[in-house]
Amino acid sequence: MKKLLVSFLLCSATFTVMAQRAKVSSAEENLKKPDLEKAKADIDAALQNDKTKNDAKTWLVNGQILEAMGTKAKDPALALQAYDSYKKALEIDPKMKEAVLVMNQSMYNIYAVVANAGYAALNEQKWEPAFTNFTKAEDVVSFFNSKNLGSTIPTDTSLVFYTGYAANQAGQKDQALTYLQKAADLQFKAEPALYVILGQLYEEKGDNAGWLKAIEQGKTVFPKDKRFNDMEMMYYTKTGKTTELLSMLEKKIAENPDDQQLQLDYAIRLDNLANPHDEKGNEVAKPANYDELIGKAEAAYKKVLAANPSDAIANFQLGALFFNKAVVYNKQLNDLDSKQQTGPKAKELQGKMEELMNQSLPYFEKADQSFAAKGANLEASDKQSYESCLYALQKIYAIKNQTAKMEEVKKKLDALK
Structure with a gap:
């Protein structure tokens, strides 16, 4: 009798496992129909059972269902739950064969839902949610690309830039600098604001080398954007490199002799250098070359007035x-x-x-x-x-x-x- 009883118990346990694995199969079938509610109910039952809750396949199917739900509803929270489920599947079975077939498109879908939520928040000027969603989207890409599952999700330089932009707007300066510098290193060319903000952040940190590099990169990528000339002049002014500043202006005037605004800017710069003030606007001692500076300023003003x-x-x-x-x-x-x-x-x-x-x-x-x-x-x-x-x-x-x-x-x- 003992032997029969043991045999009966073993058969009962086997039947229970098979029943729960049937729940996983049923979830897959309902996912294909698609009947997402039934699919989720089935997979939840499998996840609650001790015999199947630690199977990689259970977590993989759960990820597929959540991904489908998140994609359909454009819900980043559901998409990120799918991401966590896929991670769990790979944690249980790092060499899971089915993951190669499923995860490339799935992870991209998750990434797209979360990134698009970031862009939606960005458009509404909700900087913190935008930054959070952008960084989570990047986490999805970094994780998937690190698993060598036969393919990768390409780096989106626009996303990198907007992550830094949102961070800056949210007051997270260090994070902003990291992402914006990464976008610059990736040679992002769609927004001159990248190099403007990057230069400002380096200036605020007192990193003159980074400040000047950002300006030079901006000038190279956007040669017609006058903001970088202004930033360059500001750099030379604030760092006290007056010789370089004047040389730069004189070179630009030689290249653009009919640019009256440039000539006027040059004259004003000379005038200001000849008549310096402290941060509070009080006059300070005249420079040793005052007469030379003021003479050049006078001549430059007169050139502008000769033309206009x-x-x-x-x-x-x-x-x-x-x-x-x-x-x-x-x-x-x-x-x-x-x-x-x-x-x-x-x-x-x-x-x-x-x-x-x-x-x-x-x-x-x-x-x-x-x-x-x-x-x-x-x-x-x-x-x-x-x-x-x-x-x-x-x-x-x-x-x-x-x-x-x-x-x-x-x-x-x-x-x-």
């Missing part, structure tokens, strides 16, 4: 150049003691100051006319220059005792406020 006499900014800047020199003499005059105020030194300084004021006046007046002619089209960036121009005119008219003109300028200033 009514250029508002060039007129204002050249007027300011003479006016600022006059202010230096005025300060020296005010620093004289009471006895010196009536002496030859005072007379010399007064003469130099008035001469420079007179030189600046026609340029300020021309700038006033040009700015005023823009009327409602005056750009916000020009408004500050116009205000400075009017304040300078008011000062000059006061020195000349031209009260009527002072009042006229005052009305213009009031109208700008």
Whole structure:
């Protein structure tokens, strides 16, 4: 009797295993129909049974069903559950033959669902979900490609870029730098923003070598995008490499002699180098080569005005150049003691100051006319220059005792406020 009982129990156990494996087969059949609800119910039963829950085939079929559900619903959560199930199958049986036949398309489908969820979040400016989905999509690719299952999912450079972009927007600067640098190394060429943001991130980190490299890469890939010229000039300015900056500008002017904006930028750069200020906007000591810099700036402004006499900014800047020199003499005059105020030194300084004021006046007046002619089209960036121009005119008219003109300028200033 014992022997019969044991035999009966063994048959019963075998029947139970076969029944649960039948659940796996039934799940496969329902997946093919497709009846995903029945397929999921069948595979869940197999996953809950001790005899089949540790079979690679059970987890493989579970992954297929979840993948189909996730793809149909475009649900990244379901797709990632499918991914985990496939990983479990390979964990149980790393050399599973069926995985070679199934997983290439399946893993790509999972990757596509999760990546598309990232793009959807990106379009809605939901930066954290976008970044999370993008990184999970990349995890899917990295895992599958590491398993040598007969094929790979190609690297999507766009996804790498947008992962970095989303990270940057979400404030995750280190992650952003990693992904954006990877996109640059992969020679991503669809978005100049890659190199703009990459340069900014390196600048924020104080990595000047990385900053300059990003600018140079941007210029190479997008030679017509002027932002990289501006970034390059900013780099040379902030790193104190004035010789390189001026050489770069002079080279560009030689290559583009009719580019008046470039000529004006060059003049302003020279002017700013000759009249440096600290971070708070306070004047600091003039450089040793002040006379050389200011002379080149004056000549450059005049070249711009020779081509376009009514250029508002060039007129204002050249007027300011003479006016600022006059202010230096005025300060020296005010620093004289009471006895010196009536002496030859005072007379010399007064003469130099008035001469420079007179030189600046026609340029300020021309700038006033040009700015005023823009009327409602005056750009916000020009408004500050116009205000400075009017304040300078008011000062000059006061020195000349031209009260009527002072009042006229005052009305213009009031109208700008």
